[in-house]
Amino acid sequence: MIYAITIYGEAGLFESLPKERQDEVMAGHGALQEALRKRGEFVSIKLMPPTSAVMLEPAPAADQPPLIVDGPYAETKESFLGFYAAEFDNLDDALAHAKMISSPVARLEVRPVAWAGGTISSE
Amino acid sequence: MSDWLTATFTQQRPQALAALTRYFRDIDVAEDAFAEACLKALKVWPQAGAPRDPLAWLLTTARNAGLDTLRKSQRHHAILARHSAEFQTMTEATPDPDELRDDVLRLLFICCHPELERRDQIAIALRIVAGLSVAEIARGFLIKPKAMEQRITRAKKKIGSGSVAFETPSPQERGARLGEVSLMVYLMFNEGWSASGGETQIKLTVCEEAIRLARLLANLFPAMGEQVALLSLLLFQHSRRDARMDANGRLVALDDQDRSQWDMSQIAEATALLQKAQRINHRGVYIIQAAIAAVHARARTAEDTDWSMIAAHYAALYALQPSPVVRLNQIAAQAKIEGPAYALAALEPLADELAQYRWFHAMRGGLLQDTGNHPAAITAFETALSLGPTAPERIAVEEKIALSKKESPDL
Numbered sequence: 001m002i003y004a005i006t007i008y009g010e011a012g013l014f015e016s017l018p019k020e021r022q023d024e025v026m027a028g029h030g031a032l033q034e035a036l037r038k039r040g041e042f043v044s045i046k047l048m049p050p051t052s053a054v055m056l057e058p059a060p061a062a063d064q065p066p067l068i069v070d071g072p073y074a075e076t077k078e079s080f081l082g083f084y085a086a087e088f089d090n091l092d093d094a095l096a097h098a099k100m101i102s103s104p105v106a107r108l109e110v111r112p113v114a115w116a117g118g119t120i121s122s123e
Numbered sequence: 124m125s126d127w128l129t130a131t132f133t134q135q136r137p138q139a140l141a142a143l144t145r146y147f148r149d150i151d152v153a154e155d156a157f158a159e160a161c162l163k164a165l166k167v168w169p170q171a172g173a174p175r176d177p178l179a180w181l182l183t184t185a186r187n188a189g190l191d192t193l194r195k196s197q198r199h200h201a202i203l204a205r206h207s208a209e210f211q212t213m214t215e216a217t218p219d220p221d222e223l224r225d226d227v228l229r230l231l232f233i234c235c236h237p238e239l240e241r242r243d244q245i246a247i248a249l250r251i252v253a254g255l256s257v258a259e260i261a262r263g264f265l266i267k268p269k270a271m272e273q274r275i276t277r278a279k280k281k282i283g284s285g286s287v288a289f290e291t292p293s294p295q296e297r298g299a300r301l302g303e304v305s306l307m308v309y310l311m312f313n314e315g316w317s318a319s320g321g322e323t324q325i326k327l328t329v330c331e332e333a334i335r336l337a338r339l340l341a342n343l344f345p346a347m348g349e350q351v352a353l354l355s356l357l358l359f360q361h362s363r364r365d366a367r368m369d370a371n372g373r374l375v376a377l378d379d380q381d382r383s384q385w386d387m388s389q390i391a392e393a394t395a396l397l398q399k400a401q402r403i404n405h406r407g408v409y410i411i412q413a414a415i416a417a418v419h420a421r422a423r424t425a426e427d428t429d430w431s432m433i434a435a436h437y438a439a440l441y442a443l444q445p446s447p448v449v450r451l452n453q454i455a456a457q458a459k460i461e462g463p464a465y466a467l468a469a470l471e472p473l474a475d476e477l478a479q480y481r482w483f484h485a486m487r488g489g490l491l492q493d494t495g496n497h498p499a500a501i502t503a504f505e506t507a508l509s510l511g512p513t514a515p516e517r518i519a520v521e522e523k524i525a526l527s528k529k530e531s532p533d534l
Contacts, residue, residue, distance in 0.1 A: 010177070012338065016130035051341040051354060052395040054402070070346040070403055077176045104127040104173070 002113040003094035005084040009106045010077075011049050017105070025103050032084065032100040042086035043120070050079055078107060085113055128168060132161045135178045136254045137339055141226035142182055142218050145289055147189055150233070150251060150282070156189030157181070163188075182218065224343035225291055231304040231336070236282045245311045245329075246271065247278045253332045263315060263329040301344065305353050308336045309409070312357050317513070330361055341396070348405025352413045355396035359416030362389035374515040378425040390420045411440040430459035447476040455486060463493035481510035485520055488527075497527040 014022060029044075036042035057067040084101075088094035094110050102108060136157065143153035160181045174180040218226070234248040246264065249255045255263075261271035292300060315329030337354040344350045366380035375381075397413045415436045422428040437453035450473060458466030467490050470483070477483035488503035504524045512520060 010131070010134060012335070013130050013134050016133045018126055021126045021130075048392050048395060049338065051338055051345070051351070052392055052399060054399055068402075070351075070399065105130075 001088060001090070002085055002116055003088045003091070004109075004111050004113050005094065005098045005101070006109040006111065007081045007083060007101070007106050008078045008109065009081050011079050011081065013105050025101075025105065028101040028103060032097060035097060035100070036084070036086050040087060042084060044082070044084045046082040047080060081106070085116065125165065128161075128165055128173075131173065131177050132164070132181075133254060135181055137227055137230070137252050137336070138178055138218075138223055139181050139185065140252065141228075141230040142223060143185055143189065144230050144233075145222075145226050146186060147193070148289060150230075150279070152189055152192065153185075154251070155192065156185040159188040160185035178218075222291070225297070227339065227343055228297065228300050228304060229287060229289070229292075231307070232300040233282050233287050235303050235307050236278075238281055239278050241307070241310055242314065243274055243278045244307055245314055246275055247282065248307060248311065248336070249329070249332055250275050251279075253335065255328070255332065259328060301340070301347065301350065305337075305340065305350060305409070308333050308340065309353060309357075311336070312360070316360065327364060330357075330364070333357060334361060346403065348400040348403035349407040349409050351396050351403065352400040352405070352407060352410035355393045355400060356409050356413040356416055358389050358393035358396065359413060359420055362386040362393065362420065368515070372515060374519050376519070377419065380425075382423065385420070393417070394420070406439075406443070408440060408444050411436050411443070415440075428459070430456050434460065447473050448480070448482075451477065451480075451483060451486065458490060463490040466490050467494065479510060481507045481512055481516070484510065485512075485516075485523075488520075488523060492523065492527055492530075495530075497531040500527045 014025060017025070033042075033044060036044075053071070055069040055071045057069050059066045084097075086097075088097065091110070098108050098110050139157050139160075140150075140153050143156055144150050147153050147156070163184050164177075164181065168174070230252060231248060234251060235244050239247070242264070246260050249260050249263070250257065257272050257275060258268045260275070261268040264271065288296075312330050312333035315327060315331075315333060334354070334357050337350070337357050340350045341347075341354040362385050363377075363380060365386070366382065366384035367375055367377075369375050393413070394417060397410070397417055400410050400413070415433055418429050418432050418436070434453055434456035437449060437456055441449045441453060451470075454466050454469045454473075457469065467487070470487055470490070473483065484503045484507035488500045488507060491497075491500035491503055501524055504520050504527070507520050508517060
């Protein structure tokens, strides 16, 4: 089963941390990526800060295109920061891997992925 | 644990202080109330867990703390009586996003008090909005903490007596505030960027705070192309921070920088922001400067730089901002296409206006050097040295003089 480990938190909080704390968080990600690489294919996505986002709102009427909004408006609560997706043996296995990147700046959600397709290369 | 909490406080500070300043109509009361809320959070959060909406938590706690202080203090009875209607509306824990963005804008605008020198505006914004300590700001400005303390105290007195309206601003007023505040953030970045010498790391803090404020503005006003472009511009510049100084603290010219040291993830974000700003279809000074920075960022080597594109962008910038310095930069780009003789002729009309501008003489010296006129080049470089260059600039110019002297040994 493919599970997604989805990361929520406050955008910009990580950047406000002292270097040593940032390194601690990144060490967790490094370890998880290493473990996933050994097992096979995986993706990891870090979203850029919300300021770079543009939103498409549903079309206001059937004969009109969707609305492109330059938002999102400032969110004071946590936001979607990024995710991992990989094949895991079962929920316990996925949770064990998610634990590797648990930190006070992130709330993690582990959820099975029902559909996946396509390939992407970062280079 | 406290590092995580401190980061959260830093992150929430501008919004929280901005809202609290509207509540209390007094920056000192707002600062004290916020400090008290943070102290309480340090006690409560590690046990109860951090709240999902830390801003709402901090605001509620700070509001109560501030009201307690006001009730106990004779001096503040007047504030309490005067703004009783305001305090009635404070029961809402989560601030209205529209109100919050006007609050943040107002707080930054208060720092831009017209009677303050620009550097004092920047210092006070770093103190109040960003929450840097006086010692940190003093290091950033390369002055003694004691002197900075006095400047900030004086500046605070001035802004305290200011009369910025607390009502919701009109669209025109909002636009004017946004323009003024954005310029201050832009100059804050330049302050950190241009003056950084041997103490690069310290000065970079000022750059990072400017980026944080630019990000906050772009967040609060996502449909304003100019604010999105400002953030893009600052990120493009900052992406070169590691390459612009060598191991000995010497400035490295853009053409000579090791481009593998440029921060690619920052360039990617800056590029995305520039595209977003261009989609908003706004013409302004920051978007053109960001577009220029993007041309440099796209070039894999200095030789790959599309100088005709850069010259065209500077021409557009000159149309909006007809200053001799912009023209100087346009000529610098043209020099790469048309050669040094053309550029020297183009510089002539600027000689009077830019007589006191060290970059004019440094650039002119470089062009003269390129044409082989070493005696004149040395004279121009020496003029640049007499106009107060920073330490790394001095080293760079002195090296050029040495080069010209080597080329014509009889001088």
